[in-house]
Amino acid sequence: MPKVHLLDYVAGNVRSLVNAIEKCGYEVEWVRSPEEVANAEKLILPGVGHFGHCLSQLSSAGYVPALRAHIDAGKPFMGICVGLQALFSSSAEDPQCSGLDLVPGTLDRFDDSSKSVPHIGWNNASCPTNPTLYDLRPSSKYYYVHSYKYTYKKGVLENLGWAVATATYGGETFVGAVAKGNILATQFHPEKSGVAGLRVIRAFLDGSGAKALAFNPPQIVNGGGSDELVASSEGLTRRVIACLDVRTNDQGDLVVTKGDQYDVREKSSDRSVRNLGKPVEMAKRYYEQGADEVTFLNITSFRDCPVADLPMLEILRKTSETVFVPLTIGGGIRDTVDVDGTKVSALEIATMYFKSGADKVSIGSDAVLAAEEYYNGGKTLFGNTAIEQISKAYGNQAVVVSVDPKRVYVPKQDATRHATIKTQFPGPKGEEYCWYACTIKGGRETRDLDVVELTQAVEAMGAGEILLNCIDKDGTNSGFDLELITQVKEAIRIPVISSSGAGNPGHFQEVFEKTTTDAALGAGMFHRGEYTVQQVKDYLGERGLVVRQFEG
Ligand code: 1PR
Numbered sequence: 001m002p003k004v005h006l007l008d009y010v011a012g013n014v015r016s017l018v019n020a021i022e023k024c025g026y027e028v029e030w031v032r033s034p035e036e037v038a039n040a041e042k043l044i045l046p047g048v049g050h051f052g053h054c055l056s057q058l059s060s061a062g063y064v065p066a067l068r069a070h071i072d073a074g075k076p077f078m079g080i081c082v083g084l085q086a087l088f089s090s091s092a093e094d095p096q097c098s099g100l101d102l103v104p105g106t107l108d109r110f111d112d113s114s115k116s117v118p119h120i121g122w123n124n125a126s127c128p129t130n131p132t133l134y135d136l137r138p139s140s141k142y143y144y145v146h147s148y149k150y151t152y153k154k155g156v157l158e159n160l161g162w163a164v165a166t167a168t169y170g171g172e173t174f175v176g177a178v179a180k181g182n183i184l185a186t187q188f189h190p191e192k193s194g195v196a197g198l199r200v201i202r203a204f205l206d207g208s209g210a211k212a213l214a215f216n217p218p219q220i221v222n223g224g225g226s227d228e229l230v231a232s233s234e235g236l237t238r239r240v241i242a243c244l245d246v247r248t249n250d251q252g253d254l255v256v257t258k259g260d261q262y263d264v265r266e267k268s269s270d271r272s273v274r275n276l277g278k279p280v281e282m283a284k285r286y287y288e289q290g291a292d293e294v295t296f297l298n299i300t301s302f303r304d305c306p307v308a309d310l311p312m313l314e315i316l317r318k319t320s321e322t323v324f325v326p327l328t329i330g331g332g333i334r335d336t337v338d339v340d341g342t343k344v345s346a347l348e349i350a351t352m353y354f355k356s357g358a359d360k361v362s363i364g365s366d367a368v369l370a371a372e373e374y375y376n377g378g379k380t381l382f383g384n385t386a387i388e389q390i391s392k393a394y395g396n397q398a399v400v401v402s403v404d405p406k407r408v409y410v411p412k413q414d415a416t417r418h419a420t421i422k423t424q425f426p427g428p429k430g431e432e433y434c435w436y437a438c439t440i441k442g443g444r445e446t447r448d449l450d451v452v453e454l455t456q457a458v459e460a461m462g463a464g465e466i467l468l469n470c471i472d473k474d475g476t477n478s479g480f481d482l483e484l485i486t487q488v489k490e491a492i493r494i495p496v497i498s499s500s501g502a503g504n505p506g507h508f509q510e511v512f513e514k515t516t517t518d519a520a521l522g523a524g525m526f527h528r529g530e531y532t533v534q535q536v537k538d539y540l541g542e543r544g545l546v547v548r549q550f551e552g
Contacts, residue, residue, distance in 0.1 A: 001027040004205060005040035008032050009057050013354035013394060014046045016327075017080070019320050020191035024202045037066035041075055042205060047082025049395035051107070051148065052094025054082045067100065074182050078204050081146060084178065084185035093148045103162065103178060107148045115170035116495040116518050118147040118397050118464055122292055122548040124235035125176035125188060127165035129158065129218050134184055134209035136165055136177065140196035141237055141548040142188035143292075143326060145397040145464075149174035149187065155221030163218045167235050179213055192359060194287075194324050195551040237548045238512050239519035240536055241497060242286035242526050243295040246315070246331075249273040254311045256282050257299070258524045260475035262404075262443040264299070276527040280318045286526065287323040289533035290550035294323060295467070295521065297362065297402070298331025299442055313356040320357025329353045330362030330402050330467075334386055346386030347393060354394065362400040362467055363387060365440035368447055371457035375449075381461060391462035400497075401458040402467040404443050405436035405451045405484065419452040421487050436470075436484055443471045451484065452491045459492045466492065467521070470500040475524050477503025480511040489516050497521050505531060505539035512545055 004021055006014065008030045018028050021044075031037055045067070047054055058064055071077050079087055088099045091107035110117045122141035127133040136142075144167065152166045152173045165177040167188075177186040177200075184204050190197035203209035244256045247264065255275040257264040265271040276282075283294045296319075298312050312329065320327060333353075334346050350361045363386055370385040381388065391399045409427030413420050418435040426432050436451040455466055468488055470481040480501045489496055495518035498511050502522035511520050525531050537547040 001025065002205070003027050003029050004042045004044060005029050005031045005037075006044050006046060007037075007063070009054075009061060009063060013048065013359055013398060015355055015357045016189075016320055016324070016359060017044070017046050017191040019357065020198060020201055020324060021205070023321075023324070024198060024205055026205050034062040034066040037063070037070055040070060043067075043070055043075065043077050045077070045079045045083035045086065047080055047084065047086060048398075049082065049393070050093060051082060051085050051091040051099070052097040054086055055094075055097045055099060058086070064100065071102065071183060076204065076207065076210065077183050079183075079185035080191075081187060081189060084175075084187050085148065085150075087178070087183070087185055088150060091148055102183070103150075103157065104160070105150055105156070107150050109148050110169065110172060112493045117493055118145055118495065119149070119169045119236070120145045120397065120465060120495050120518065121239045122193075122237040123167040123169065123176070123188070125165040125167055125186070126235075127163055127177070130163045130213065130216055133163050133165055133177070133179055133213065135199040135203040137196065137199075140551065141235070142167075142176065142186075142190065142193040142197060142200075144176070144188045145326075146187060147396070158218040158221050161218065163213060169236055179209070181214075182210060184209060192324060192326050198324060235546070237292070237546045238508075238540055239292040239497075240290070240508065240533055240540075240547070241293045241295055241519055241521040242283075242291040242533055243297065243499065243521050243523045244279055244282055244527075245297050245299045245523065246279050246312070247273065247298070247300045249275055254279065254315065256527060258475060258527050261471055262474055279315045282527070283319045283327075284322050286533055287325055288550060288552075290537050290548065291325065291533045292519070292548060293326045293328065294319070295328040295330065295362065298329070300331075313352060316353060316356040316358055326359040327357060328360040328362050328400055328467075329358040330364060330400070333361050333363045333390075334366035345389070347389045350386075350390045350394070350398075354398070360398050360400050360465070361390060362402045363390075363463075364402040364404060364442075367401045367403075367458050367463070368438045368440050368449060368454060370461065371438075371454045372447065372449055374457045374461070375453065379457075379460070385461055387458055387461040387463050391464065396462050396464035396494075399463050400465045400467050401455070401463045402469065403451060403454060403488075404439045404469050404471055406439055406443065406446060406471045407434050408437050409434045418450040419487065419491075421483055423483055425483075436487070439471065451488055455488050455492045459494050463494060465494055465518075466496045468496050468498055473501030476501055477525065479503065479507040480515075480517075480520065482511065482514050485511065485515045485517050495519065499523075503530075505536045508536050509540055509543055509545065512540070
């Protein structure tokens with residue numbers, strides 16, 4: 001097998017990149033010291049986390065001159081995500097830290113006054129001057145996850161010889177990919193962008209992308225460098241996510257199950273755990289139906305020590321070999337003690353999951369307890385929570401907080417200290433107000449903390465996204481809880497995935513049109529075969545909502 005070298009300079013969730021490269025028929029060899037860079041013919045710089053952290057790791061380990069020498073020698077080089085950002089001069093994310101300065105310019109943060117940041121999801125990478133740049137296609141979508149970007153100004157980079165592909169998010173047009181000579185860099189993650197992303201990796205690895213670019217270099221743009229900003233049409237798609245609740249059944253097999261308001265046992269007298277299928281097979285099926293992400297929740301993790309939970313790791317390993325969209329794993333991400341008495345940190349558990357192919361971890365119960373401490377300590381951040389530690393090591397985008405709220409009705413707005421809403425669906429005694437109480441241990445224990453408090457606390461701690469379930473709606477097929485979603489969206493800036501209650505494609509349309517949710521998740525309706533992910537996406541597409549279609 002031909003080889004490609006990958007720079008191993010910082011802990012990262014690069015398993016999916018390795019899988020994608022192997023899928024393209026190449027073997028990965030790790031570069032673990034600056035001296036080894038000289039062995040590389042094709043080199044990839046995967047970027048994870050924070051600009052300053054990435055650059056300081058590269059420079060303190062002595063990689064910068066070795067990288068420059070590789071690039072100056074004209075050997076193929078590819079940067080991904082922060083690996084693209086590292087090529088620029090600097091970033092507002094860490095102004096003290098210099099980039100490699102191969103592309104002049106400074107990155108800035110997306111404006112979050114009217115949209116969620118990070119920018120997470122499937123968007124364009126279009127290059128009008130080179131429409132087939134590294135096999136990028138105008139009709140394809142690519143998976144992005146980042147808070148900082150290089151704002152695109154027509155002609156500025158082109159006039160320096162760079163071919164530039166762009167995307168637009170909430171009116172801000174930014175660089176999605178740049179290429180020049182032997183260099184390709186993508187802000188999106190090609191390894192998580194399905195078949196469209198694999199095409200880009202292949203065009204880099206087999207040299208066809210660089211060859212085509214040499215025949216068709218970018219043209220000088222008259223007036224380049226002016227302040228003219230380029231607005232292209234909004235490309236971010238509506239994300240549709242499939243969720244698999246996984247647990248051991250009474251026979252000891254790990255199965256996909258699904259509850260009604262979190263009760264996953266059959267209503268029949270034997271009350272056995274509902275078995276809806278095998279996790280790896282079902283994840284692959286949803287990927288092929290066009291799911292934009294797949295989430296696994298290990299729903300009984302609070303009973304066992306997760307460190308011993310090898311089957312979940314195996315599920316991730318197997319799934320990530322064939323599913324090239326982001327994978328999230330939740331359940332049991334917290335500091336714990338192994339069966340032999342060894343202490344294992346949440347960060348170590350998350351690392352095991354990342355190494356097995358997860359792109360994000362989802363934290364449930366532990367986030368609630370951390371938020372309570374945050375308020376008890378007068379909103380102080382000590383840096384020791386699972387959220388803070390994992391987001392520091394892997395970036396905010398890698399940490400999702402899964403919220404399991406329950407409605408609590410009250411007769412008056414000020415009947416509780418909690419953030420109430422006036423509801424259109426009064427309570428059993430006609431109560432017109434309600435608040436949403438957070439729970440832990442899969443809804444078994446209700447805490448004196450509301451969803452606004454929880455989501456604001458975890459946002460401050462560095463969570464990158466909220467998975468917003470709703471126990472009252474779970475498994476009811478009656479649609480999402482729009483009131484809950486609206487309340488949470490108003491409280492925070494990070495993206496929200498709405499979950500619980502989806503029963504038909506119309507419910508997805510409703511949640512996207514009536515709230516500002518960033519993504520919507522379904523479980524039971526897909527597992528029971530009532531609708532496919534593809535049917536949901538077709539339905540949304542027919543009604544003018546932008547969706548990504550699966551490319552086979
Ligand atoms: O607390 O960090 O160990 O994480 C445990 C995780 O397991 C949490 O994310 C929690 O939401 C989840 N969980 C625990 N118990 C259950 C249960 O069902 N008994 N499942 C559970 C949560 C909710 C969604 C479901 C949607 C959509 N499941 O995942 O997929 O409600 O369902 P629908 O479309 O069929 O309505 P920790």
